[in-house]
């Protein structure tokens with residue numbers, strides 16, 4: 001059965017449904033190629049690249065309607081590096097972590113290794129749901145995850161109690177609504193909803209977060225320079241990064257921020273992603289051999305849709321393998337979740353018609369494999 005062919009007419013125009021790295025719009029890549037001769041390979045301390053950083057910073061400020069006093073900060077190393085940045089520059093003594101998937105667990109584990117901090121408090125929930133953001137005594141920072149990319153569970157961003165609210169928004173930022181008054185750091189990498197490449201972290205910081213950075217520094221907390229948020233803040237204010245960034249990543253990020261704004265900003269993006277996700281969840285519910293992994297509809301991610309398949313009917317890995325042979329890629333389940341599952345991203349760059357084509361393709365493959 002592995003020589004199964006999907007009719008070309010059923011296939012999506014673009015077969016990239018990965019949850020990160022995710023689809024990069026070809027128009028943006030073409031604009032990059034056009035700009036390349038005077039941009040790629042030029043100094044990040046000179047106007048051409050600084051202008052890109054400026055476009056990213058002002059574009060994100062508008063996209064998220066950031067209140068007065070909030071800063072847009074950039075650095076190298078992606079969201080994973082930002083966990084270490086937070087451990088050095090945002091957590092004062094002890095943090096609380098709502099853990100409900102691989103990424104939220106990784107931040108807690110990173111803080112666990114920080115010798116200058118008390119052991120973090122973890123509040124865990126089974127994968128497929130999320131913990132209630134209840135207050136925790138004796139902490140000065142809360143770690144939330146807006147969208148757990150490993151499980152497809154979305155969690156509201158609200159302040160659990162006094163302390164800084166640090167939100168891993170890596171797969172949510174640019175695709176889910178958020179109220180900036182509810183967070184102190186909303187951080188992400190650009191290779192998910194922002195349809196760019198990896199390697200960079202971006203953080204939206206409140207005035208309270210900026211004050212914490214200064215207070216820890218004044219109190220003698222020493223961060224390695226590449227993880228020093230104070231240094232990143234100083235450089236970002238000059239539309240630079242502390243060390244050399246990927247200029248292509250910045251270009252694609254700026255292009256996507258402006259593309260989202262042209263379409264109606266975060267409201268448009270959120271509605272578009274929700275509609276595509278609703279198509280997938282509704283499709284799964286209408287199949288006897290498929291079901292959304294997340295049972296509570298209110299917790300189902302609008303951007304990372306996890307769909308369980310009935311193992312007695314079909315092997316999800318085989319479905320994904322047939323689709324991959326046809327150029328429809330990265331819908332395999334998160335490797336450590338270990339379920340008979342497909343995981344499909346519906347980020348803003350993914351066309352609604354392609355999501356519909358994808359479900360038609362899965363129907364075709366399952367019918368053929370299940371005989």
Ligand SMILES: *Cc1c(COP(=O)(O)O)cnc(C)c1O
Nearest residue numbers: 020078079080103149170171189
């Ligand atoms: C992808 C992802 C990360 C890791 O991002 P990197 O750029 O690889 O560091 C962290 N958190 C969440 C929620 C993610 O989706």
